[in-house]
Amino acid sequence: DVKVTQSSRYLVKRTGEKVFLECVQDMDHENMFWYRQDPGLGLRLIYFSYDVKMKEKGDIPEGYSVSREKKERFSLILESASTNQTSMYLCASRRDSYGYTFGSGTRLTVV
């Protein structure tokens, strides 16, 4: 089974902190994605990556950056966490012609 692992299930951070959310997949997928999910807004794409060291902005990239130094790892970085970044964050990976495999999510609370 393909596995997408997110390092933390729950996270509480303070306003202004730099926050790293890690995602690792074990099936050599080219594409990786970061979404956030908020009530009534569905899944919104933050950033995605087609390959190592490549990144593309999604629909809501402001306040975020990403890093993909190795194919299996895609990190989401909150440069200076704010309370409006409190959300559920989902990582996913995808091989061409197939759908997504999702991680279990990280629920981030910024206080």
Added chain:
Amino acid sequence: ILNVEQSPQSLHVQEGDSTNFTCSFPSSNFYALHWYRWETAKSPEALFVMTLNGDEKKKGRISATLNTKEGYSYLYIKGSQPEDSATYLCAPGPNTGKLIFGQGTTLQVKP
């Protein structure tokens, strides 16, 4: 941005009821439609990938149909059970790269 709409936003049914909900998407440049089920505290899991107009897929008591010419898909659940309670997401998308998700339909099945 591709406009994907799901209706209703939420649904409450009694155990044993059959139910259905809708995913609407632009019919131009269609490639494939993905359905996912997202249970609380779990990762979204893939249900179906549909590509052909008139396609019908079935998995147990859940089935889906696709109309690419008019841009909609229906998801049906026959004889709903409490374990069917989840958010159901649809996402049209290309062969590679990102999917665009609807806001989801949250189903609650009461015993």
